[in-house]
Amino acid sequence: MPMHGLSSNNRSHPCRGKKIKLTMKEEYKYIGKSYPRIDGPAKVTGSAEYVHDLKLPGMLYARILKSPHASSKIKSINIDMAKKLPGVKAVVTGKELNYKVGLYMIDKDILARDYVRYQGEPVAAVAAIDELTAEKACKLIDVDYEIIEPVLDVMEAAKKGSKLVHPELKKYSFMKGVFDPQPNTNIPHWQKIRKGDMKKGWEEADLIVENDFWNPPVQHVAMETHTAIVRALPQNKAEIWTSAQSPFTVRNLFCVCFGLRHQDVRVRIPSVGGGFGGKAGIHLEPLVYCLSKKSGRPVKLTMTREEEFNTIPSRQGLRSFLKTGVKKDGTITAYEAKLYWDAGAYADYGVNIGRAAATASAGPYEVPNCHVDSFVVYTNKVFGTAYRGFGHLEVLWGVERHMDIIAAKLKIDPLEFRLKNALRDGSKTITGERIYSHTGRVDKCLKSVAKEIGWEKNPKPGNWKKAVNGKIRGKGIAALQKAPAMPTFTSCSVVIKFNEDASCDLLVSGVDYGQGTYTMLTQVAAEELKLPIEKVNVVWDCDTSTNPYDWQTVASRFAVMGGNATIDAAHDALRQIKEVAAQALRCPVGDLVCEDGKVFIKHNPDETIPYEKIVMGYVYPNGNSIGGPVIGRGRFIAQGLTNLDLKTGQGLPALDWTFGAHGVEIEVDVDTGEIKIIKIATSLDAGKVLNEQQCVTQTIGGVVQGLGSAVLEEFKFDKKGRLQNAGFVDYKIPTAKDLPGKFALIFLETELPHGPYGARGIAEHPMISVPGAVGNAFYYATGIEAFEFPLTPERVFFMLRQ
């Protein structure tokens, strides 16, 4: 891996008002500079192609029939009328689909079989000549349900003897050695973390503080709803076009589900209208395949916005019980967490959220004695999946509120209390991982946001009754950390192939669904290939039949893994170029230098060959030729990671940690309960800013998404488990009117030794701990402790008056 001896430097980017000049190091030609997105022109002209826009010859349209009940037995389904409707080409029900599908815990049916487990679960599907006909046919399907009392409360569901959402849990396949399902319970995974001696930890404490917290499920709300086209072909082959994050994982899970050969299934992903984790794993593809197979025609299924909310998975809810022992001087002696994840009806992905978030469940703090039980719990609600932050936003909401509550009881400044316990060089995480100074600096992140919002030491709790003109302000801070959550053997690969004019195409299977990944890879390839940046083309559509393997585009892992694989591929290509040039110029390879698309002898720059004369093979004046087309191949695999011990949770789960912090000033309207964000400061230890504009814009977007979680968004279920706000009328996300008055962004650059140019991922982190910072500011504004979010006007109004 390349190591560049850069010292850390701070980058401050106040987004409104005057821009501070950034300290730009000049040793790179392309890295660290702002390049606008390479996909910008296609997207602003409307010519970028999404699955949403695709049509195949002979294509049919599908609709699904969904369960109106949260829990019921399917006594019978009558599809006779639907089949007879002119224009209907295929009707399928769960009865004929004896398959299970899933990522970590293989617990999902393609269509409900015998039982439905949440309101909105698909029970039948129709393919017809148009959507209207398919919709009409769905209405003609008669399902006889026997309603069962649903299991809705996560704490009830976790109890021994609770009604079971999945009585068959013990028979399910899952990733062995990583997950620990509890047969005859609603718990598909129980993550334990045990460190130190809890008895000793509690004895050493002068004060023990206990709090419990809650946050509800929410939706990702990518603007393009889930959509997939599948063409089943003869000889058990299939072609898939899908709005998804991970072409190879879609293909793999699809092939495992149906017993197909990988080479026979081709998954293509063009532009994707947002994902945020909601398009990771596998979703509609198996169902659409069944319809295509049955009808003999390509079929497209697109989720309505309502189905996005109550059929497609969401973010899990979390109930957390936290207990901390501290000495008078603020040293943490013991920490206990019990986490109950409201996974909903399935947990194929959710089990890993309960695992991964548990590893960060003590926050970015040194805890000598620790006991964590993280239970993933089935309930009869729309199920959970990966969502930007992967459980960390939910866990850290409690942790960061808890930290402030403890600090107040100790009468220690909340910033000082955090700094005293912050992970630093020599600390051990709760899973026993050693922290180095190059792991990242949460202390610096905290200090920088505190400075940015004008943090005043030892703040006093506010009193909302003393609000002037009905308004009262407060400031809060919160820290964050997250590592990529992924299997220990996660890998990535890149192919760079040259064209006749010495431009090159870079093939990769990480999907750029908005993060700017491909723009960053363009910079990395140009930097390493010593090629003008306009000569690098990252091929937009991902295609499993032509692009090299990548696991999934998730976990903020692509800057590190894709960046490193690209560097490796570029070096492989350069080696080939130099080997041919060495023969042509009759010199040792070691004497050659590449620059600006040319290779030359370092002490004799007149002896130069442009790449154009090498990349398809070098031709001597007499016609002899050597070499041949240059193709660079690169790869990267996570190294040194271990599965966590099932009994103690000890091990190395993190390829890299990204630390950060937010500081926020809010204004509470005590009459309406509305919270206005006066200013929010965000500091992330990015390791190296690869592209400033992309870092800035992605961070702003993440912070606003975090504010949505903090003050707006929540699923509301009725007593029967039916989702009451499945649409934009009743479920609001931030609009342009909901922006903070001011943003300030700070990017620290504590280099990650194994990151490309020192970089680490920052995609998810901007939204983590935003709710915690707002909740803490709320206390210093009003004097009221918040234990659940979102802090909607309604909730705030009643909190102040109770």
Next chain:
Amino acid sequence: MKTEKLFKIKVKVNSEFYERAVPARMTLLQFVRDECNLTGTKEGCGIGECGTCTVLLDGKAINACMMFAVEADGHKIETIEGEQRGEKLSDLQQAFVDNGAVQCGFCTPGMIMSARGLLKKKSKPTDKEIIEAISGNLCRCTGYLPIIEAIRAVARK
């Protein structure tokens, strides 16, 4: 099955006239995407709550999913495909690229059309007017600020 009654309409979309016979239930969004094959205009919710389908009707920004195609008979529609100026990006398009106002890109066409509707009405809008003009366009990626900056950059030219 009964044959659905069709209505003949003539709509100018960007620089072309489209004469089609359409059912009464067809939305303007379906007309633009399916009849005119202009797929730059997207559907994000279908009920007028997200703004991804924004087009201009006689110069005014509207949600194409909330209007029937027959209601557009005789009117002029502008979509994102009409925004480009020959080979060159329009000022708004270029500003969106330059200011990092695009991420996944799905809201972008609607966002640009809302901004265009605003600039047609008022060439030098205030920040408040810019925010008001795009407040019906949801974006989940950018946090809006880069979009506001892009529109502001054009307004200040």
